[in-house]
Amino acid sequence: MNRRTMGKAVLGLAGAAVALSVGMGSAFAQEKLKVGFVYVGPVSDHGYSYQHDQGRLAVEKALGDKVTTTFVENVPEGADAERVIEQLAASGHKLIFTTSFGFMNPTLKVAKRHPDVKFEHATGYKRAENVATYSGRFYEARTVVGAIAGKMTKSNIIGYIGSYPIPEVVGGINAFTIALREQNPKAEVRVVWVNSWYDPGKEAEAAKALIDQGADVIVQHTDSPAPIQTAQERGLWSVGQSSDMTRFGPKSHLTAIVEDWNGYYVDRVKAVLDGTWKPIDTWGGIKTGMVELAPYNPAIPADVVKLADQIKADIVSGKRHSFQGPVKDQSGKVVIPEGKHATDEQILKMDWYVEGVQGKVPK
Amino acid sequence: MTDLALIGPILAAMFAAATPLLFAALGELVVEKSGVLNLGVEGMMLVGAVCGFAVTVQTGSATTGFLVAALAGAATASLFAVLTLFLLANQVATGLALTLFGVGLSALIGQGFVGIPLDGLPKLYIPGLTDLPVVGQAVFGQDVMVYLAVAAVPLVHLFLYRTRVGLVLRAVGENHTAAHALGYKVLRIRFLAVLFGGAMAGLGGAFLSMDYTPMWAENMTSGRGWIALALVVFATWKPARAMLGAWLFGGVTILQLHVQGLGIDVPSQLLSMLPYLATVLVLVLISRDVARIRLNAPACLGKLFHPDA
Numbered sequence: 001m002n003r004r005t006m007g008k009a010v011l012g013l014a015g016a017a018v019a020l021s022v023g024m025g026s027a028f029a030q031e032k033l034k035v036g037f038v039y040v041g042p043v044s045d046h047g048y049s050y051q052h053d054q055g056r057l058a059v060e061k062a063l064g065d066k067v068t069t070t071f072v073e074n075v076p077e078g079a080d081a082e083r084v085i086e087q088l089a090a091s092g093h094k095l096i097f098t099t100s101f102g103f104m105n106p107t108l109k110v111a112k113r114h115p116d117v118k119f120e121h122a123t124g125y126k127r128a129e130n131v132a133t134y135s136g137r138f139y140e141a142r143t144v145v146g147a148i149a150g151k152m153t154k155s156n157i158i159g160y161i162g163s164y165p166i167p168e169v170v171g172g173i174n175a176f177t178i179a180l181r182e183q184n185p186k187a188e189v190r191v192v193w194v195n196s197w198y199d200p201g202k203e204a205e206a207a208k209a210l211i212d213q214g215a216d217v218i219v220q221h222t223d224s225p226a227p228i229q230t231a232q233e234r235g236l237w238s239v240g241q242s243s244d245m246t247r248f249g250p251k252s253h254l255t256a257i258v259e260d261w262n263g264y265y266v267d268r269v270k271a272v273l274d275g276t277w278k279p280i281d282t283w284g285g286i287k288t289g290m291v292e293l294a295p296y297n298p299a300i301p302a303d304v305v306k307l308a309d310q311i312k313a314d315i316v317s318g319k320r321h322s323f324q325g326p327v328k329d330q331s332g333k334v335v336i337p338e339g340k341h342a343t344d345e346q347i348l349k350m351d352w353y354v355e356g357v358q359g360k361v362p363k
Numbered sequence: 364m365t366d367l368a369l370i371g372p373i374l375a376a377m378f379a380a381a382t383p384l385l386f387a388a389l390g391e392l393v394v395e396k397s398g399v400l401n402l403g404v405e406g407m408m409l410v411g412a413v414c415g416f417a418v419t420v421q422t423g424s425a426t427t428g429f430l431v432a433a434l435a436g437a438a439t440a441s442l443f444a445v446l447t448l449f450l451l452a453n454q455v456a457t458g459l460a461l462t463l464f465g466v467g468l469s470a471l472i473g474q475g476f477v478g479i480p481l482d483g484l485p486k487l488y489i490p491g492l493t494d495l496p497v498v499g500q501a502v503f504g505q506d507v508m509v510y511l512a513v514a515a516v517p518l519v520h521l522f523l524y525r526t527r528v529g530l531v532l533r534a535v536g537e538n539h540t541a542a543h544a545l546g547y548k549v550l551r552i553r554f555l556a557v558l559f560g561g562a563m564a565g566l567g568g569a570f571l572s573m574d575y576t577p578m579w580a581e582n583m584t585s586g587r588g589w590i591a592l593a594l595v596v597f598a599t600w601k602p603a604r605a606m607l608g609a610w611l612f613g614g615v616t617i618l619q620l621h622v623q624g625l626g627i628d629v630p631s632q633l634l635s636m637l638p639y640l641a642t643v644l645v646l647v648l649i650s651r652d653v654a655r656i657r658l659n660a661p662a663c664l665g666k667l668f669h670p671d672a
């Protein structure tokens with residue numbers, strides 16, 4: 001595998017780098033299936049892109065004799081993305097995973113020009129003859145985390161650091177809050193948006209602000225471990241994002257919401273090898289193993305661990321839904337009636353807060 | 364908790380947030396006073412950040428880490444100095460290139476250091492004083508780098524306006540031909556000024572990676588180098604004003620997060636923009652007064668100099 005690290009600013013060179021790495025690889029393995037991966041961040045982020053790369057490594061491990069893989073990291077969501085994807089397609093890759101929402105339109109454009117190449121786009125909603133989509137039901141894990149937070153908080157204020165007010169993040173806040181208040185009706189959630197996926201300084205500042213306002217559990221939907229470091233420094237609880245972040249705050253890290261693409265990637269590559277690949281949409285949750293929770297902090301009492309495991313089991317068995325009615329919005333109006341749960345479409349378009357969240361969703 | 368009780372923590376967070384900006388801005392201020400415009404602050408900060416972090420992880424000594432960060436920043440700056448001072452490359456283009464170079468180089472050096480946790484610096488605690496309401500935490504509860512940055516302000520001022528070397532440095536920045544005719548080594552003085560700017564940027568970056576958020580992440584300065592550059596103009600090349608500017612910027616940054624947390628209904632995107640908007644606004648206000656800009660801006664800023672020309 002050829003690894004290329006480059007700053008975002010010099011990404012014009014990315015295409016050339018791919019061409020180079022592909023050229024070197026093909027001399028050795030002509031009959032192997034070439035699989036390409038496009039990442040929005042650095043593989044070394046120990047978060048979102050890192051988890052996708054773990055999936056790529058799982059593919060190499062499981063099917064290394066039948067496939068070769070290439071990845072390009074730090075690809076900005078925009079014109080550069082199209083160039084990178086085009087390069088991969090033009091250089092003989094027959095299956096390409098584009099792993100960020102902003103790669104959606106570039107992926108579809110390139111897919112149109114290369115009908116013989118199969119594409120998989122993460123977290124998007126546009127499909128084509130040769131474009132499949134996939135994502136995880138991360139809100140399921142947030143339900144489990146919400147219940148734990150409800151049991152662990154003493155101040156009844158939870159600080160929530162948001163990246164961008166998109167439905168996935170807003171839905172995550174809601175799933176968390178519903179479970180939180182089920183355990184602890186007095187608890188409330190305060191949200192601070194940092195308008196970035198990855199800015200350690202700003203995430204730490206947001207955590208500090210929330211802690212100064214009385215929060216004793218910090219939850220984040222951003223990718224750096226800075227909020228966990230801040231919570232550890234102040235002797236408070238935190239929840240990690242994307243991967244297990246325990247080492248950044250062993251005393252503070254309750255658990256983390258972990259994305260696990262390994263199984264999915266191996267299955268999809270196998271499907272191409274078998275000729276059974278179809279442009280489907282996959283939205284896996286805790287049940288399929290795409291969403292997991294990092295090991296619980298040993299400081300969490302046994303009865304809380306038991307509760308968390310029960311909720312997890314109920315989600316897997318279908319007995320429980322993260323948005324089980326009745327769910328009220330901030331004005332007290334019932335949006336999801338009793339006996340029903342939110343539809344997938346409602347979840348994918350969520351732009352309102354449930355009761356218990358402070359402030360308004362930025363428009 | 365009443366909202367008034369938040370003033371103390373907000374002040375404390377503000378001083379810390381201002382520290383990396385202050386280091387970098389003071390360094391760049393001296394560079395510009397000598398007549399050189401180095402736009403590579405962001406790149407030098409990143410190189411300082413990664414080198415300081417790496418050395419601290421290896422040696423366990425934060426002092427060594429900060430020293431190496433300053434040296435690494437200066438080394439990166441020396442590249443700029445050689446290109447612009449001796450090879451007469453365009454300063455703006457070279458500075459921009461230095462930032463791009465710094466982003467890539469720091470990512471490369473930092474590959475093996477991502478995901479390693481580090482302990483931050485200990486905070487000062489003076490019984491009685493640190494416990495004071497409102498100002499206690501802000502003034503008496505910071506770590507050594509925050510105090511160093513503030514201490515550097517009068518030092519830079521004294522150096523520029525009360526020492527002979529400082530006078531010569533300013534003379535070189537105002538009129539390099541005249542300074543040269545008087546026998547001063549224009550290039551040597553500028554070279555040293557650029558090195559100092561690099562060292563200060565390196566310290567600012569290392570404050571981020573070793574103390575503020577003790578970890579290494581690619582591009583972790585997130586544009587703070589550019590803010591530092593703006594602060595120099597904002598301050599009309601005066602060290603004390605640079606400090607006020609850094610506090611203002613840090614303060615608005617922290618305040619907007621608190622406003623959100625309190626649930627006050629203002630769009631968060633607008634709030635995120637506020638510190639930058641404030642900077643632009645002040646720049647516009649200052650620029651209206653042409654005389655003030657003329658009086659303070661080094662006359663030879665960004666101009667190339669060749670001793671034989």
